[in-house]
Amino acid sequence: MTTTARPEIPGAFSREDYAAAPIIEPKPARAPERRTKTNSLILIAESGDLEKTWATTILASSAAASGMDVTIFFTFWGFMALVKPEKRTFGETWMQKMLSVMNRPGIDHLKLSRLNFAGMGPWMMGKLAKENGIAKPGELLEMAIALGVTILPCQMSMDMFGLKREDLIEGVGEPVGAATVLAMIADGTPALFL
Amino acid sequence: MTVQIAQRLDARNLSCPMPIVKTAIAIKALVSGELLEVLATDKGSVKDFAAWSRTTGNELVESTSEGPVFRFLLRKK
Numbered sequence: 309m310t311t312t313a314r315p316e317i318p319g320a321f322s323r324e325d326y327a328a329a330p331i332i333e334p335k336p337a338r339a340p341e342r343r344t345k346t347n348s349l350i351l352i353a354e355s356g357d358l359e360k361t362w363a364t365t366i367l368a369s370s371a372a373a374s375g376m377d378v379t380i381f382f383t384f385w386g387f388m389a390l391v392k393p394e395k396r397t398f399g400e401t402w403m404q405k406m407l408s409v410m411n412r413p414g415i416d417h418l419k420l421s422r423l424n425f426a427g428m429g430p431w432m433m434g435k436l437a438k439e440n441g442i443a444k445p446g447e448l449l450e451m452a453i454a455l456g457v458t459i460l461p462c463q464m465s466m467d468m469f470g471l472k473r474e475d476l477i478e479g480v481g482e483p484v485g486a487a488t489v490l491a492m493i494a495d496g497t498p499a500l501f502l
Numbered sequence: 503m504t505v506q507i508a509q510r511l512d513a514r515n516l517s518c519p520m521p522i523v524k525t526a527i528a529i530k531a532l533v534s535g536e537l538l539e540v541l542a543t544d545k546g547s548v549k550d551f552a553a554w555s556r557t558t559g560n561e562l563v564e565s566t567s568e569g570p571v572f573r574f575l576l577r578k579k
Contacts, residue, residue, distance in 0.1 A: 370519040373526035374557045441544075442517040451523045 348377035350492055350499040356385030358418035358430055358445070360502045365448035367500070372455035379497075380452070381489045383462035386502075387469065389415040389449065390461055390476045399470035407469065415446040415477075453479035460484050505575070508536035514543045514571060521547050522554050525576070529560060532578045537563065540574045547572055 349371050353364045364380060371378045382390050391398065393414030399405040423429040437444060443451070453459060461476060463483035473483075493499050511528045513521035521542040529538050540551070548565060551574045555562035564575035 369523045373523045441515045
Protein backbone atom coordinates (compact mmCIF):
# COMPACT_ATOMS: atom_id res chain seq x y z
CA MET A 309 0.00 0.00 0.00
CA THR A 310 1.36 3.35 -0.94
CA THR A 311 0.83 6.39 1.11
CA THR A 312 -0.18 9.39 -0.86
CA ALA A 313 1.61 12.59 -0.01
CA ARG A 314 -0.68 15.00 1.64
CA PRO A 315 -0.97 18.33 -0.15
CA GLU A 316 0.92 21.19 1.42
CA ILE A 317 -1.29 23.56 3.31
CA PRO A 318 0.14 27.06 3.29
CA GLY A 319 0.95 28.24 6.80
CA ALA A 320 0.32 24.82 8.35
CA PHE A 321 2.70 23.38 10.95
CA SER A 322 5.24 20.89 9.59
CA ARG A 323 6.51 17.75 11.31
CA GLU A 324 9.71 19.68 12.14
CA ASP A 325 7.78 22.44 13.86
CA TYR A 326 6.15 19.91 16.13
CA ALA A 327 9.51 18.29 16.91
CA ALA A 328 10.99 21.65 17.88
CA ALA A 329 8.09 22.63 20.05
CA PRO A 330 8.80 22.58 23.77
CA ILE A 331 7.26 19.75 25.71
CA ILE A 332 4.82 21.04 28.25
CA GLU A 333 4.58 18.85 31.30
CA PRO A 334 1.00 18.39 32.42
CA LYS A 335 0.38 19.94 35.79
CA PRO A 336 -0.38 17.46 38.55
CA ALA A 337 -4.08 17.26 39.20
CA ARG A 338 -5.08 19.40 42.14
CA ALA A 339 -6.64 17.55 45.01
CA PRO A 340 -10.30 18.53 45.13
CA GLU A 341 -10.95 21.01 47.89
CA ARG A 342 -13.16 19.68 50.60
CA ARG A 343 -16.38 21.55 50.51
CA THR A 344 -17.87 22.42 53.79
CA LYS A 345 -21.31 21.05 54.35
CA THR A 346 -23.86 23.82 54.15
CA ASN A 347 -27.38 23.72 55.43
CA SER A 348 -28.49 26.43 53.08
CA LEU A 349 -30.14 26.64 49.68
CA ILE A 350 -30.64 29.33 47.05
CA LEU A 351 -33.47 29.17 44.57
CA ILE A 352 -33.26 31.46 41.57
CA ALA A 353 -36.83 32.02 40.41
CA GLU A 354 -36.44 33.20 36.84
CA SER A 355 -39.17 31.67 34.68
CA GLY A 356 -42.33 32.89 36.37
CA ASP A 357 -44.13 29.84 34.95
CA LEU A 358 -46.88 28.51 37.18
CA GLU A 359 -45.44 25.01 37.47
CA LYS A 360 -41.90 26.18 38.16
CA THR A 361 -43.03 28.77 40.72
CA TRP A 362 -45.01 25.96 42.34
CA ALA A 363 -41.84 23.86 42.56
CA THR A 364 -39.90 26.86 43.88
CA THR A 365 -42.37 27.53 46.67
CA ILE A 366 -42.72 23.81 47.57
CA LEU A 367 -38.94 23.45 47.81
CA ALA A 368 -38.50 26.69 49.74
CA SER A 369 -41.20 25.95 52.31
CA SER A 370 -40.13 22.30 52.79
CA ALA A 371 -36.46 23.22 53.11
CA ALA A 372 -37.24 25.98 55.61
CA ALA A 373 -39.49 23.58 57.56
CA SER A 374 -36.55 21.18 57.70
CA GLY A 375 -34.38 23.84 59.28
CA MET A 376 -32.49 24.94 56.17
CA ASP A 377 -31.45 28.52 55.58
CA VAL A 378 -33.32 29.34 52.35
CA THR A 379 -33.09 32.31 50.01
CA ILE A 380 -35.16 32.89 46.88
CA PHE A 381 -33.90 35.37 44.33
CA PHE A 382 -36.74 36.58 42.11
CA THR A 383 -35.66 37.86 38.72
CA PHE A 384 -37.06 38.50 35.20
CA TRP A 385 -40.48 36.85 34.76
CA GLY A 386 -40.05 35.24 38.17
CA PHE A 387 -40.31 38.74 39.62
CA MET A 388 -44.05 38.88 38.79
CA ALA A 389 -44.69 36.55 41.75
CA LEU A 390 -43.60 39.33 44.14
CA VAL A 391 -46.04 41.92 42.82
CA LYS A 392 -49.21 42.31 44.89
CA PRO A 393 -51.89 40.15 43.20
CA GLU A 394 -54.43 42.99 43.38
CA LYS A 395 -52.08 45.22 41.39
CA ARG A 396 -53.53 45.31 37.87
CA THR A 397 -50.89 47.39 36.10
CA PHE A 398 -47.50 48.85 36.93
CA GLY A 399 -44.73 50.85 35.34
CA GLU A 400 -43.79 54.42 34.55
CA THR A 401 -43.34 54.41 30.79
CA TRP A 402 -45.88 53.29 28.19
CA MET A 403 -43.75 50.24 27.42
CA GLN A 404 -43.66 49.12 31.05
CA LYS A 405 -47.39 49.73 31.36
CA MET A 406 -48.12 47.74 28.21
CA LEU A 407 -45.95 44.89 29.48
CA SER A 408 -47.94 44.76 32.70
CA VAL A 409 -51.21 44.63 30.75
CA MET A 410 -49.94 41.78 28.58
CA ASN A 411 -48.50 39.92 31.54
CA ARG A 412 -50.74 40.24 34.58
CA PRO A 413 -48.55 40.33 37.69
CA GLY A 414 -49.07 38.49 40.98
CA ILE A 415 -48.46 34.92 42.11
CA ASP A 416 -52.17 34.09 41.66
CA HIS A 417 -52.06 34.96 37.95
CA LEU A 418 -49.19 32.86 36.65
CA LYS A 419 -49.44 30.91 33.40
CA LEU A 420 -48.39 27.37 32.61
CA SER A 421 -45.43 27.01 30.23
CA ARG A 422 -47.29 24.20 28.47
CA LEU A 423 -51.02 23.54 28.05
CA ASN A 424 -51.99 27.01 29.22
CA PHE A 425 -54.92 27.22 26.76
CA ALA A 426 -55.71 30.85 27.60
CA GLY A 427 -56.09 30.11 31.29
CA MET A 428 -57.93 26.78 31.03
CA GLY A 429 -54.80 24.87 32.07
CA PRO A 430 -54.10 26.89 35.26
CA TRP A 431 -57.81 26.78 36.15
CA MET A 432 -57.83 22.98 35.87
CA MET A 433 -54.58 22.70 37.83
CA GLY A 434 -56.05 24.91 40.54
CA LYS A 435 -59.20 22.78 40.72
CA LEU A 436 -57.19 19.54 40.90
CA ALA A 437 -54.94 21.04 43.57
CA LYS A 438 -57.95 22.05 45.66
CA GLU A 439 -59.53 18.60 45.36
CA ASN A 440 -56.29 16.98 46.47
CA GLY A 441 -55.48 19.35 49.31
CA ILE A 442 -52.46 20.78 47.52
CA ALA A 443 -51.55 24.32 48.55
CA LYS A 444 -51.19 26.88 45.74
CA PRO A 445 -47.95 28.82 45.16
CA GLY A 446 -49.30 31.95 46.89
CA GLU A 447 -50.07 30.08 50.10
CA LEU A 448 -46.73 28.24 49.95
CA LEU A 449 -44.84 31.52 49.52
CA GLU A 450 -46.65 32.95 52.54
CA MET A 451 -45.67 29.86 54.55
CA ALA A 452 -42.09 30.16 53.35
CA ILE A 453 -41.94 33.78 54.51
CA ALA A 454 -43.48 32.78 57.87
CA LEU A 455 -40.72 30.17 58.23
CA GLY A 456 -38.05 32.79 57.70
CA VAL A 457 -37.16 32.31 54.02
CA THR A 458 -35.25 35.33 52.70
CA ILE A 459 -36.95 36.84 49.66
CA LEU A 460 -34.56 38.81 47.50
CA PRO A 461 -36.00 40.90 44.66
CA CYS A 462 -33.68 41.55 41.74
CA GLN A 463 -32.94 45.29 41.55
CA MET A 464 -32.38 45.15 37.80
CA SER A 465 -35.76 43.49 37.11
CA MET A 466 -37.45 46.02 39.36
CA ASP A 467 -35.94 48.91 37.41
CA MET A 468 -36.69 47.30 34.06
CA PHE A 469 -40.37 46.74 34.88
CA GLY A 470 -40.67 50.13 36.59
CA LEU A 471 -41.79 48.59 39.90
CA LYS A 472 -41.59 50.26 43.29
CA ARG A 473 -41.20 48.74 46.74
CA GLU A 474 -44.84 49.51 47.56
CA ASP A 475 -45.94 47.40 44.56
CA LEU A 476 -44.46 44.30 46.18
CA ILE A 477 -45.98 41.88 48.69
CA GLU A 478 -45.06 42.03 52.37
CA GLY A 479 -42.08 40.12 53.72
CA VAL A 480 -39.81 40.96 50.81
CA GLY A 481 -36.19 41.89 51.57
CA GLU A 482 -34.00 44.65 50.16
CA PRO A 483 -33.47 44.47 46.37
CA VAL A 484 -30.06 43.08 45.44
CA GLY A 485 -28.00 42.24 42.37
CA ALA A 486 -26.43 39.13 40.89
CA ALA A 487 -23.21 39.65 42.87
CA THR A 488 -25.03 39.05 46.16
CA VAL A 489 -26.38 35.73 44.91
CA LEU A 490 -23.01 34.71 43.48
CA ALA A 491 -21.26 35.54 46.74
CA MET A 492 -23.58 33.12 48.51
CA ILE A 493 -22.90 30.42 45.91
CA ALA A 494 -19.15 31.04 46.25
CA ASP A 495 -19.52 30.38 49.97
CA GLY A 496 -20.78 26.89 49.12
CA THR A 497 -24.55 27.30 49.11
CA PRO A 498 -26.11 25.20 46.35
CA ALA A 499 -28.32 27.08 43.90
CA LEU A 500 -31.22 25.89 41.79
CA PHE A 501 -32.33 27.83 38.72
CA LEU A 502 -36.06 27.57 38.19
CA MET B 503 -47.84 8.19 83.46
CA THR B 504 -49.95 10.25 81.16
CA VAL B 505 -48.42 12.11 78.29
CA GLN B 506 -49.16 15.80 78.29
CA ILE B 507 -49.73 17.09 74.78
CA ALA B 508 -49.01 20.79 74.58
CA GLN B 509 -50.39 21.40 71.11
CA ARG B 510 -52.51 19.61 68.50
CA LEU B 511 -52.31 20.15 64.76
CA ASP B 512 -54.88 18.93 62.29
CA ALA B 513 -53.13 18.46 58.95
CA ARG B 514 -55.72 16.07 57.56
CA ASN B 515 -56.61 16.42 53.88
CA LEU B 516 -53.47 18.46 53.30
CA SER B 517 -50.96 17.34 50.73
CA CYS B 518 -47.17 17.51 50.72
CA PRO B 519 -45.44 19.73 51.84
CA MET B 520 -48.15 21.34 53.99
CA PRO B 521 -48.19 18.81 56.91
CA ILE B 522 -44.45 19.35 57.45
CA VAL B 523 -44.63 23.09 56.84
CA LYS B 524 -47.50 23.55 59.31
CA THR B 525 -45.73 21.29 61.82
CA ALA B 526 -42.57 23.40 61.57
CA ILE B 527 -44.63 26.55 62.23
CA ALA B 528 -46.59 24.95 65.09
CA ILE B 529 -43.53 23.58 66.87
CA LYS B 530 -42.00 27.06 66.95
CA ALA B 531 -44.56 28.09 69.56
CA LEU B 532 -43.58 25.25 71.94
CA VAL B 533 -40.77 25.17 74.43
CA SER B 534 -38.11 22.47 74.47
CA GLY B 535 -39.43 19.10 75.67
CA GLU B 536 -43.10 19.83 74.95
CA LEU B 537 -45.16 17.48 72.80
CA LEU B 538 -46.96 18.20 69.54
CA GLU B 539 -49.57 15.86 68.12
CA VAL B 540 -50.13 15.94 64.38
CA LEU B 541 -52.89 14.24 62.43
CA ALA B 542 -52.36 13.74 58.70
CA THR B 543 -53.83 11.80 55.80
CA ASP B 544 -51.04 12.35 53.28
CA LYS B 545 -49.61 8.89 52.49
CA GLY B 546 -46.10 10.25 52.16
CA SER B 547 -46.19 11.74 55.64
CA VAL B 548 -45.00 8.56 57.42
CA LYS B 549 -41.63 8.78 55.70
CA ASP B 550 -41.66 12.58 55.67
CA PHE B 551 -42.12 12.91 59.43
CA ALA B 552 -39.35 10.39 60.10
CA ALA B 553 -37.02 12.32 57.78
CA TRP B 554 -38.08 15.67 59.21
CA SER B 555 -37.38 14.41 62.72
CA ARG B 556 -33.88 13.33 61.65
CA THR B 557 -33.01 16.63 59.95
CA THR B 558 -34.44 18.96 62.57
CA GLY B 559 -33.58 16.94 65.69
CA ASN B 560 -37.14 17.05 67.03
CA GLU B 561 -37.87 13.58 68.34
CA LEU B 562 -40.60 11.47 66.72
CA VAL B 563 -41.98 9.83 69.84
CA GLU B 564 -44.83 7.95 68.16
CA SER B 565 -45.89 7.23 64.61
CA THR B 566 -49.18 5.38 64.43
CA SER B 567 -52.15 5.09 62.11
CA GLU B 568 -55.86 4.58 62.47
CA GLY B 569 -57.55 3.82 59.20
CA PRO B 570 -56.54 6.51 56.73
CA VAL B 571 -55.34 8.88 59.47
CA PHE B 572 -51.73 8.98 60.58
CA ARG B 573 -50.83 10.29 64.01
CA PHE B 574 -47.44 11.63 64.91
CA LEU B 575 -46.24 12.63 68.34
CA LEU B 576 -43.25 14.93 68.31
CA ARG B 577 -41.10 16.25 71.13
CA LYS B 578 -39.54 19.63 70.57
CA LYS B 579 -35.75 19.66 70.65
